[in-house]
Amino acid sequence: MLEIRDLEAAYGPIVALHGVNLTIAEGEAITVIGANGAGKSTLLKTICGILKPRSGEIRFEGKPTIGLSSARMVQSGVALVPEGRHVFPQLTVRENLDLGAYYRRDHAAVRADLEAALDTFPILRERLSQPGGSLSGGQQQMLAIARAMMSRPRLLMLDEPSLGLAPAIVQQLGRIIQELNRGGATILLVEQNARMALRLAHRAYVLATGRVTRTGTGQELLDDPAVKASYLGGHSGT
Amino acid sequence: MNKLALPLFMIVMAALPQVVSEYQVYLLTLTVIWAIMALSMGLVLGYIGQINLGQIAFVAIAAYASTLLRLNFGLSFWLAAPIALAVVVGIAAIVGLITLRLRGPFFILVMLAFAEIVRLIIANWQEVTNGPLGLRGIAPPEPIFGVSFASKTAFYYLALVVLVVSLAALLRLVRSKTGRMLVAVREDEILAEFVGIPIMRQKVTGLCISAFVAGLGGILLGPFLTILAPSQFTLFASVDMIVMVVVGGVGTLAGPIIGAAFLTYIPELLSFANHFRPILMGVVLIVVTLFAPQGILGLLRGFKRTLAREARDGQ
Numbered sequence: 001m002l003e004i005r006d007l008e009a010a011y012g013p014i015v016a017l018h019g020v021n022l023t024i025a026e027g028e029a030i031t032v033i034g035a036n037g038a039g040k041s042t043l044l045k046t047i048c049g050i051l052k053p054r055s056g057e058i059r060f061e062g063k064p065t066i067g068l069s070s071a072r073m074v075q076s077g078v079a080l081v082p083e084g085r086h087v088f089p090q091l092t093v094r095e096n097l098d099l100g101a102y103y104r105r106d107h108a109a110v111r112a113d114l115e116a117a118l119d120t121f122p123i124l125r126e127r128l129s130q131p132g133g134s135l136s137g138g139q140q141q142m143l144a145i146a147r148a149m150m151s152r153p154r155l156l157m158l159d160e161p162s163l164g165l166a167p168a169i170v171q172q173l174g175r176i177i178q179e180l181n182r183g184g185a186t187i188l189l190v191e192q193n194a195r196m197a198l199r200l201a202h203r204a205y206v207l208a209t210g211r212v213t214r215t216g217t218g219q220e221l222l223d224d225p226a227v228k229a230s231y232l233g234g235h236s237g238t
Numbered sequence: 239m240n241k242l243a244l245p246l247f248m249i250v251m252a253a254l255p256q257v258v259s260e261y262q263v264y265l266l267t268l269t270v271i272w273a274i275m276a277l278s279m280g281l282v283l284g285y286i287g288q289i290n291l292g293q294i295a296f297v298a299i300a301a302y303a304s305t306l307l308r309l310n311f312g313l314s315f316w317l318a319a320p321i322a323l324a325v326v327v328g329i330a331a332i333v334g335l336i337t338l339r340l341r342g343p344f345f346i347l348v349m350l351a352f353a354e355i356v357r358l359i360i361a362n363w364q365e366v367t368n369g370p371l372g373l374r375g376i377a378p379p380e381p382i383f384g385v386s387f388a389s390k391t392a393f394y395y396l397a398l399v400v401l402v403v404s405l406a407a408l409l410r411l412v413r414s415k416t417g418r419m420l421v422a423v424r425e426d427e428i429l430a431e432f433v434g435i436p437i438m439r440q441k442v443t444g445l446c447i448s449a450f451v452a453g454l455g456g457i458l459l460g461p462f463l464t465i466l467a468p469s470q471f472t473l474f475a476s477v478d479m480i481v482m483v484v485v486g487g488v489g490t491l492a493g494p495i496i497g498a499a500f501l502t503y504i505p506e507l508l509s510f511a512n513h514f515r516p517i518l519m520g521v522v523l524i525v526v527t528l529f530a531p532q533g534i535l536g537l538l539r540g541f542k543r544t545l546a547r548e549a550r551d552g553q
Contacts, residue, residue: 071434073434
């Protein structure tokens with residue numbers, strides 16, 4: 001579904017990705033783990049058209065996507081839940097959700113998707129007319145995911161959804177992401193919280209200073225001593 | 239604005255000319271035209287989130303284009319006006335595509351330069367615009383559907399209709415999908431891009447709508463003043479519009495109208511000489527931003543809340 005070949009991206013003179021290769025098959029849940037500054041967010045920004053890569057190739061469902069705007073990418077079925085910035089604080093929950101489906105003309109299906117999103121995140125149903133900024137951090141993250149779902153993406157990318165959330169909420173989020181995946185969405189999850197990410201991923205990539213240093217199934221990487229030492233905080237879990 | 243406010247506003251504004259003097263009708267018309275222009279600035283400030291020191295250029299282009307079409311080509315007001323509006327929207331689209339890529343101070347400076355260029359062209363293109371002397375003897379709009387606009391009162395009603403229709407249309411706009419997308423882009427441009435909103439298209443659309451409304455003010459200006467001159471379209475006119483929006487309340491549509499009324503009548507009441515106006519505007523801007531950052535509308539809302547609280551506590 002998504003093929004990335006020899007991707008190089010840079011911010012001016014600072015190269016953030018040095019020839020990254022990554023593939024995602026339809027229905028997979030893939031995770032990319034790595035420390036701060038490893039190039040994880042850059043990878044997502046490049047995939048969704050916000051950052052233009054220096055060289056390399058990105059194909060989504062067989063078609064090259066480099067040069068397409070983020071608006072075009074959303075319309076062709078790639079949605080991103082960005083890191084940290086979650087919701088439009090002054091718009092209501094409902095308006096935030098509607099923005100996720102802004103380009104869609106199939107109004108009946110949009111309504112059905114809204115219902116589905118509200119079933120997945122019941123807390124949002126209670127807060128529909130409240131401003132997005134009045135939600136708690138965890139609720140805002142759920143709103144951001146629900147908004148991304150409103151564009152009915154075939155590939156859903158999440159950038160550090162667990163950032164700054166309480167462990168119980170992170171667990172809940174992990175379950176929801178897994179459910180979305182089982183429901184048919186292909187997932188690309190970028191995380192620093194490696195344990196949660198590796199548990200729910202089919203396959204995983206380790207990114208370090210802009211290069212893929214390891215790849216394998218989630219379980220393989222969970223058991224890998226080097227990954228354990230660098231990303232799982234030794235033997236004790238979080 | 240609640241549901242009753244707009245009809246009530248219309249009734250009061252429509253009834254006023256019946257009970258006041260001709261000079262007051264002149265002031266009311268001036269207020270209404272300023273309100274239309276302030277409304278256009280309100281859209282830029284509140285919904286695009288930019289300060290446009292060049293907004294008056296859109297007014298000037300519409301005013302001159304419509305008047306020149308009437309004077310030189312003998313077109314009726316009703317044909318010249320839509321052509322002038324189309325010209326303004328086209329220019330806004332081109333200018334917006336260039337300037338809306340710029341952020342903060344760069345946008346402000348380039349738009350200011352744009353307005354100065356427009357003003358200098360008007361002032362120096364003698365054979366067309368008659369330069370600094372301006373265009374004179376501009377007639378009221380020709381009668382249409384048997385309605386004459388020769389009288390001051392009739393013209394006032396025309397301006398009022400333009401204001402009310404613009405206001406109603408903009409109220410619909412800000413509640414529409416486009417309006418919410420504008421707010422989203424204003425609130426967080428980067429997030430909006432992540433969500434996949436075509437940011438430039440939204441901003442350019444916003445500026446074009448705003449230029450259209452400014453142009454509505456412009457086409458009324460010629461017949462109202464009977465004179466158009468480049469000196470009417472300086473930076474200070476854009477500043478006046480900004481002050482009106484800020485005084486009335488940024489991010490609302492009623493705000494600019496309240497601000498326009500306030501700033502047309504205050505100098506009148508105090509009989510200020512015209513050349514004190516820029517100073518007065520500056521002082522008003524400082525006072526309002528310091529003591530009532532939400533504008534008059536914000537003060538009214540605060541007052542309403544206080545009353546409600548006291549009524550509740552009193553029980």
